[in-house]
Amino acid sequence: MGYSRGYRTEHRDVWSRWTCERDGCEAAGTVHGDQHDDRAATYAARHQEETHRDALITDAIAALRTARAALDQLSSAAVTDVDTYTYRGRACVTPEAAADALGAWESQLTATLPEPSDPDERVLWKMAGHHGSDAICKHSHTP
Secondary structure, three states, X not given: OEEEOOEEEEEOOXXXXXXXXXXXXXXXXXXXXXXXXXXXXXXXXXXXXXXXXXXXXXXXXXXXXXXXXXXXXXXXXXXXXXXXXXXXXXXXXXXXXXXXXXXXXXXXXXXXXXXXXXXXXXXXXXXXXXXXXXXOOOOOOOO
């Protein structure tokens, strides 16, 4: 038996079964034939991507928001500038710049969610889209 991010697979001699483990989702499937174990994992992952895409994005947004809040709380006392490598070479990253990047990624992911029906939420969703697109790196990705 194997486990991987929201689904479970069970392998037998000539078949494999996958089951979605998200709350309220009863999706499952059985695969027979060659490489049934790999195909079952592929079907389960595809189900997660297609059916639970918005939930996965919402989870990622919450993680970015939590990381940004933690960084904001700790930045004055415990977090310093760090040297790191980027595709353009070595860079010194400040806690403020890292928090800005986390916020930009949060906005980019928010903009990929379906448009909300509530007018106030729709305004915030549109602002997130503008902020996220403004934050896209304008530099070439080649050194």
